[in-house]
Amino acid sequence: xxxxxxxxxxxxxxxxIDYKVDDLRVxxxxxDFIMTDYRDENDEPLEEWLILEKVxxxxxxxxxx
Numbered sequence: 001x002x003x004x005x006x007x008x009x010x011x012x013x014x015x016x017i018d019y020k021v022d023d024l025r026v027x028x029x030x031x032d033f034i035m036t037d038y039r040d041e042n043d044e045p046l047e048e049w050l051i052l053e054k055v056x057x058x059x060x061x062x063x064x065x
Contacts, residue, residue, distance in 0.1 A: 003062040011052070017030050028059070028060060038052065
């Protein structure tokens with residue numbers, strides 16, 4: 001089972017990201033796929049992208065083996 005904090009779950013739910021998976025790589029791919037939607041016309045990250053990036057990094061760190 002992956003370690004995901006309640007606040008992280010709320011954020012993932014807000015962005016309709018499936019976090020109920022058993023594989024860390026799958027979860028990170030799911031987050032990354034949605035993150036790409038949150039860039040402006042100059043390919044700069046929007047606020048939502050930064051929020052998801054933080055969740056991505058924290059989940060990756062929490063689930064290090």
